[in-house]
Structure formats: structure tokens, C-alpha cells
Amino acid sequence: MSHPVVPSDTTTPTGGRIFHPKAAEPAPVTVVGKQAWLKNNLFSSPLNSAITLVLLALLGSFIPALADWLFISAHISGQTQDACTGDGACWVFIKVWIQPLMYGNYPDASLWRVNLSLILLGAVLSSPYWLPPKLRNKVDIMLLLAFPFMAIIILDGRLLGLEYVSTAYWGGFSLNLFLASASIILGMPLGFLWALGRRSNMPMARSICVVLIEFFRGVPVLALFFMGSVMLPLFFPEGTNVDKLLRVWIVLTLFMAGYMAEVYRGGFQAIPSGQYEASAAIGLSYWQTTLLVILPQVIKVSMPNILATSVMLFKNTTFLMIIGIFEILSTAQNALTNSNWLGGFSTEAYLFVAVIYWICCFSMSMVATRIERKLDTSHKS
Amino acid sequence: MSTNLNNSNVSQGTAPIQAPGDVITLASLNKWYGDFHVLKDINFTVKKGERIVICGPSGSGKSTMIRCINRLEEFQRGALIVNGIEMIDDVKNIEAIRHDVGMVFQHFNLFPHLTILENLTLGPIWVQKKPKAEAEAMAMNYLERVKIAEQALKYPGQLSGGQQQRVAIARSLCMAPEIMLFDEPTSALDPEMVKEVLDVMVELADEGMTMLCVTHEMGFAKKVADRVIFMDGGEIVEENTPVEFFEQPETDRLQLFLSQVLQH
Numbered sequence: 166m167s168h169p170v171v172p173s174d175t176t177t178p179t180g181g182r183i184f185h186p187k188a189a190e191p192a193p194v195t196v197v198g199k200q201a202w203l204k205n206n207l208f209s210s211p212l213n214s215a216i217t218l219v220l221l222a223l224l225g226s227f228i229p230a231l232a233d234w235l236f237i238s239a240h241i242s243g244q245t246q247d248a249c250t251g252d253g254a255c256w257v258f259i260k261v262w263i264q265p266l267m268y269g270n271y272p273d274a275s276l277w278r279v280n281l282s283l284i285l286l287g288a289v290l291s292s293p294y295w296l297p298p299k300l301r302n303k304v305d306i307m308l309l310l311a312f313p314f315m316a317i318i319i320l321d322g323r324l325l326g327l328e329y330v331s332t333a334y335w336g337g338f339s340l341n342l343f344l345a346s347a348s349i350i351l352g353m354p355l356g357f358l359w360a361l362g363r364r365s366n367m368p369m370a371r372s373i374c375v376v377l378i379e380f381f382r383g384v385p386v387l388a389l390f391f392m393g394s395v396m397l398p399l400f401f402p403e404g405t406n407v408d409k410l411l412r413v414w415i416v417l418t419l420f421m422a423g424y425m426a427e428v429y430r431g432g433f434q435a436i437p438s439g440q441y442e443a444s445a446a447i448g449l450s451y452w453q454t455t456l457l458v459i460l461p462q463v464i465k466v467s468m469p470n471i472l473a474t475s476v477m478l479f480k481n482t483t484f485l486m487i488i489g490i491f492e493i494l495s496t497a498q499n500a501l502t503n504s505n506w507l508g509g510f511s512t513e514a515y516l517f518v519a520v521i522y523w524i525c526c527f528s529m530s531m532v533a534t535r536i537e538r539k540l541d542t543s544h545k546s
Numbered sequence: 547m548s549t550n551l552n553n554s555n556v557s558q559g560t561a562p563i564q565a566p567g568d569v570i571t572l573a574s575l576n577k578w579y580g581d582f583h584v585l586k587d588i589n590f591t592v593k594k595g596e597r598i599v600i601c602g603p604s605g606s607g608k609s610t611m612i613r614c615i616n617r618l619e620e621f622q623r624g625a626l627i628v629n630g631i632e633m634i635d636d637v638k639n640i641e642a643i644r645h646d647v648g649m650v651f652q653h654f655n656l657f658p659h660l661t662i663l664e665n666l667t668l669g670p671i672w673v674q675k676k677p678k679a680e681a682e683a684m685a686m687n688y689l690e691r692v693k694i695a696e697q698a699l700k701y702p703g704q705l706s707g708g709q710q711q712r713v714a715i716a717r718s719l720c721m722a723p724e725i726m727l728f729d730e731p732t733s734a735l736d737p738e739m740v741k742e743v744l745d746v747m748v749e750l751a752d753e754g755m756t757m758l759c760v761t762h763e764m765g766f767a768k769k770v771a772d773r774v775i776f777m778d779g780g781e782i783v784e785e786n787t788p789v790e791f792f793e794q795p796e797t798d799r800l801q802l803f804l805s806q807v808l809q810h
Contacts, residue, residue: 447717
């Protein structure tokens with residue numbers, strides 16, 4: 166450890182002492198490095214060491230069995246359930262049913278339309294990374310808001326002169342993705358409007374927004390789905406037949422908006438009043454203040470909760486099986502009751518659904534963490 | 547020039563017309579927070595180019611008074627005229643007054659999600675509808691004047707308190723105000739940073755800006771102010787030139803205040 170050399174000129178011309186700040190030294194090895202991490206996190210006390218060892222033993226006892234079932238003894242070749250013998254997992258089941266699980270009953274010849282919509286979804290979501298910075302803010306939001314309608318046009322096909330595919334054939338995991346993304350995309354701005362309404366000084370706007378928010382937050386999502394599929398048609402004029410999937414989409418969007426409104430409300434409360442005062446002093450109008458100053462900060466503060474709510478909504482799309490929409494979980498159950506596949510493959514089926522969901526939700530939180538870091542401008546550097 | 551434009555479509559109230567040369571007139575201004583009478587019958591006028599320092603103990607209503615001038619606070623009785631425009635509920639009048647009045651806050655109130663440059667150009671671009679390039683050139687000009695141009699692309703969180711307050715002053719100046727209000731601009735700063743902000747304010751005063759400044763910096767008051775106002779309990783207790791104010795305070799209340807403020 167080298168100490169900085171004490172400079173020779175230690176006194177000022179007037180006899181005062183010159184202040185020389187000390188140079189920073191590297192941290193000792195007990196603070197940084199792998200060894201220090203192990204010591205601090207896993208073996209910091211006798212009790213912690215014991216817990217670490219017990220957990221390692223536990224992991225060691227079931228990981229080999231799990232790996233054996235998942236991979237070593239598992240079957241993947243073949244086309245029927247007879248291919249699966251022995252104890253391992255039967256991935257043949259997933260292999261054979263993968264198309265319905267992903268695309269539902271969408272016609273084989275038109276599958277490219279589903280794939281195109283999925284690619285579009287990916288492109289729209291990643292647009293902040295590939296759009297030139299100048300276009301980003303404006304085009305991004307337009308693309309996002311347009312996505313649900315573009316996907317509907319492509320999947321439906323009539324407007325483009327393609328073969329018409331009724332929503333009764335849409336299904337599988339792609340439907341979960343489309344419904345979730347379409348409701349999140351439209352629910353977020355709608356929720357923001359409701360949150361603004363709830364804060365408004367106008368009694369009428371405020372009461373309407375409070376009733377809407379509390380209704381869609383207070384009623385279980387399953388009950389909302391039943392209302393959407395059974396009750397909602399009663400309110401439409403006689404003879405109109407509003408598509409079931411469209412009704413479900415509306416219900417999901419309103420549900421999302423109700424939750425988002427409360428998420429934003431928390432964000433609004435975190436904005437200091439000085440931000441409003443500074444905006445007023447500059448002369449910004451109500452909408453300019455809201456959109457240019459307040460909204461970006463509200464979103465930044467609310468990011469963790471926005472993510473949590475989006476994940477919740479995405480997972481809630483599996484409830485749609487109850488009202489007879491062929492999303493991934495109901496397709497899996499259908500496959501399990503198929504007369505050719507009665508060998509008891511429910512573990513494989515549900516594990517597959519769980520893993521797919523987990524991958525999507527985990528990616529969502531990774532993206533959200535990145536966005537959070539990008540939005541964080543408070544750091545000192 | 548633009549002020550005249552604004553004046554043409556603002557509503558006229560019943561308040562007395564301002565005397566020529568007066569830019570701010572407060573006539574029997576009263577304000578209540580619920581039952582609490584914060585401002586009691588405030589009367590005073592500010593002439594163009596005047597520098598006024600307002601001091602007094604906390605809770606005396608000094609901040610509330612200057613916040614009334616650009617309608618961050620509403621008052622219940624009396625009249626307020628700024629640059630010939632009466633402060634009434636009409637949005638046109640409020641906009642016109644805010645156009646002429648800039649404000650600097652105790653806690654800077656910069657927009658944390660925007661860079662320094664974007665903080666400065668937000669108003670010119672969205673309120674005054676200036677082209678972006680022009681707004682940015684003007685912003686850089688003001689940043690140079692407050693000696694902080696090299697920080698233009700940083701975010702407020704990366705700057706020291708004194709730098710942030712100088713940015714806040716530049717942000718106000720970008721709107722080309724005729725009157726500047728300062729609400730305890732140095733109270734939230736570390737002692738070492740007070741001077742850099744006061745220097746900018748002195749420079750501004752030397753250029754002839756009309757300034758109303760709530761502050762406890764008595765040195766600044768002595769050096770810059772044309773008039774010093776002492777408030778207590780929601781009233782103007784005393785107003786005088788700095789020399790008279792500090793050397794020969796008339797009231798016992800001001801004598802007590804000065805003896806406590808100037809002791810340390």
C-alpha cells in the first residue's frame with residue numbers, strides 16, 4: 166500500500182498550511198472480489214454457513230432426478246404416444262401439439278399471417294432501439310397505438326383481400342400475446358386519462374372516473390369476463406352481433422385501465438408541487454404541463470408497478486379458457502382429453518405452459534429494468 | 547412589443563389604472579388560507595427597473611405575496627395589476643401576466659427528466675412557439691451568461707445546488723420576462739454556493755431588470771436593493787431605502803429582527 170508522497174511545499178507564503186487532499190486508495194480485498202462476495206453473502210456467520218450447506222445438499226438431492234426426467238430419460242422422437250415408454254418426460258406430446266398450442270385452429274395455409282403479426286409486435290416493442298432518435302418519441306407512440314388494429318386487420322384478412330379467418334379459429338399462445346399486448350397498449354393511455362379525471366377539479370369528470378376505476382378494480386376479472394360474454398350483448402341494440410373476442414378485448418382493456426389508473430395515481434403523488442409551479446411560471450398550459458412535465462416523471466416513478474400490472478394482465482389471459490376461448494391453457498386441456506393422447510401427459514403440458522409464461526414474464530421484467538435504468542436521470546456521474 | 551399584443555385582448559377589470567412607470571401595483575390585497583388571514587391589506591407599487599428585497603420572519607407572508615404576483619396563489623380581496631394587466635380569473639390575463647413575469651424558486655424546480663438545455667427550451671418552444679434551433683441558440687447564450695454552458699447536455703441531478711439554481715435563473719430569462727421574482731433563491735444552497743448565485747443576480751440587477759427578491763441575504767439587500775420591505779404577520783411593517791432600513795429602523799419590530807439577523 167503506497168501512501169501519497171507528502172509534497173514539500175506545505176506552507177503558503179504567508180505561513181499558512183496548504184491543504185493537500187489525500188489520493189483515493191484501492192479497496193481492500195475483503196470488500197471486493199469473488200472471495201469477499203462468498204464470505205459476505207454465503208458464509209457470513211455459522212448459522213448462514215449451515216443454511217448454505219443444507220440448501221446445497223437439498224439441491225444436490227433433487228437436481229439429478231429432475232435432469233433425468235427432463236432430459237436424459239425423456240422421449241422426443243416419434244409421432245404417437247406409443248413412442249413414450251419408461252419414466253422420462255414425453256416431449257413427443259408437445260411436439261405433436263405445438264401448432265394448436267401456439268396458433269389455435271388458425272388455417273395452416275395462413276399461419277404466416279400470425280407469424281407476421283408476432284414479428285410486428287416484436288418490431289413495435291423494440292422500435293425505441295432501431296428508430297432514428299429524431300423520430301423516436303412521436304413515431305413510437307403512433308406505432309404502439311396502431312399495433313392492435315394492424316394485427317386485427319392482418320389476422321382477419323378481409324380488408325387486405327386475404328382469406329377471411331373468423332375469430333373462432335384464432336387461438337393458442339399467440340392469442341394470449343395479442344390480447345395481452347393489445348389491452349396493455351390501449352389500457353395504459355386510457356388509465357392515464359382516468360387518473361387525470363380522478364385528480365380533476367371538475368366534480369362530474371371526477372365522479373365518472375372514480376366509478377369506472379373502482380368498478381374495474383373491484384370486480385374479479387373472471388366476473389368481468391362473464392359479464393363481457395353474457396351480459397354485455399344485452400346492452401347492444403338487438404340484431405347487432407359483437408364478436409366475442411372483441412368483447413373480451415374491451416373488458417381486458419378496461420380492466421387494465423382501472424389498475425393502471427391507480428398505478429399512475431401513486432406516481433402523481435410522488436411529483437413535488439414545485440414541478441407544477443415551475444411549469445405555471447413558465448406559462449405552460451394544463452395539457453402541456455401534464456404531457457411534457459408530469460407524464461414522463463409519473464411513468465418513471467411508476468415503472469415497477471406498471472410492469473407488475475402488465476404481468477398480472479398477461480397471466481390473467483389464461484382465465485379466458487373459462488368462457489371458451491382457445492388460448493394456450495384450454496388448447497392444452499383439449500389435447501390432454503384427445504382420445505389418442507390419454508396416456509397422462511398433464512405434467513408435460515402444464516410444465517410447457519408454465520415455462521412459456523415464465524420466459525415471457527421474465528423478459529418483460531428484464532426490459533422494464535432496462536427502461537428504468539434508462540429513465541433514471543437522477544444519478545450523479 | 548409582445549406585451550402590447552397581449553394587452554389588446556385581456557379583460558379590463560374595475561381596478562384603478564396603473565400610474566405610468568409602475569409595473570406592479572398591489573392595492574388592499576387580502577388573502578386567507580381557510581380561516582387564517584395570511585396577507586392583510588397589502589399596498590405597494592414597484593416601478594420599472596426597481597430592485598426590491600423583501601425580508602421578514604418565516605410565516606410573515608412574504609413568499610405568499612410574491613407568489614400572488616404570478617398567480618401561484620390566489621387572493622380573495624383587493625386588486626393586483628402587473629404591467630397594466632389586472633389579475634382576474636380570465637385565463638388570458640393570467641397567461642399575459644405569466645408571460646411578463648419570471649420566477650426562481652427556493653428548490654430550483656428544474657425538470658429532472660430533461661437535460662439542462664431542454665429545461666431551458668421547453669418554454670420558448672411550446673409557449674412562445676419558437677423554432678427549436680433558435681430556442682437552443684438563445685438557451686446556450688443564457689447558459690453562457692450564468693457561466694454554465696458546458697453542462698448543457700447533463701441532467702439537473704448531475705449538477706450542484708448552485709449550478710441548478712443558475713440554470714433555473716437562465717430558464718426564467720429564456721422567456722424574456724420584464725419582471726423577475728425570486729423566492730428565497732439561496733436558502734436551500736450550501737454556504738459555498740450562495741455567492742455564485744448572488745453574483746448572477748447582481749449582474750441581472752445591474753442590467754436594469756425589475757426584481758422582487760425574498761431573501762435573508764442582507765449583504766445582497768444592502769448592495770443591490772432600491773428599497774427593502776419588512777413584513778411580519780401578513781403586513782408590510784416598514785419599507786425604506788437600504789441605508790435607512792438598516793441604519794435607522796423605525797419600528798421596534800424591525801429593530802428586533804435586525805438585531806437577531808445581523809448578529810451572526
